[in-house]
Amino acid sequence: MFEITPYVGASLIKFGMKREEVRKVFSEYEPRVFGENSSTDGYDELGISLDYDNKDGVIALVFYEPAQVVFKGIDLFKLSASEAYKLMASLDKDIAINGDGLTSFKFGIGFYEPNYEEEPFLPVEAIIIFIEGYYDSIYKEKWYLKYISFKQ
Helix, strand or coil: CEEEECCCEECCEECCCEHHHHHHHCCCCEEEECCCCCEEEEECCCCEEEEECCCCEEEEEEECCCCCEEECCEEHHHCEHHHHHHHHHHHCCCCEEECCEEEECCCCEEEECCCCCCCCCCECCEEEEECCCHHHCCCCCCHHHHHHHHHC
16 A cells, blocks of 8 residues: 655655665666656556656656556545546646646645546546645646556
């Protein structure tokens, strides 16, 4: 289980941890590269991938099945997209919504469901947590594209 602490990390994985530290915590990983400015280690058996900056520090964690992700005592993967929206809207009045999910910059959490606007009753497919400024930097590429490539 991964318990989210906003802008800190999830359980044993903290933002800023070095890649080698993470690899000691989790064993089997698959290194991935997305563009020239982004590298990721995927731990598909755990349902997590980690994005690193150019100094090999953790800057984002993307969760997908079979991960169990908890925030404020709630198992986030048990929520539909609309339930995730209701939860985050109750905590953050400034959530950003687009056609495939929502993001809370107050808590550094994003939810991905590819048909969010058309089918908000579907379950959340991926969850990202990120460092402050993650979307303001060179890492603006859409994180869900990374998620989709992991699932193929």
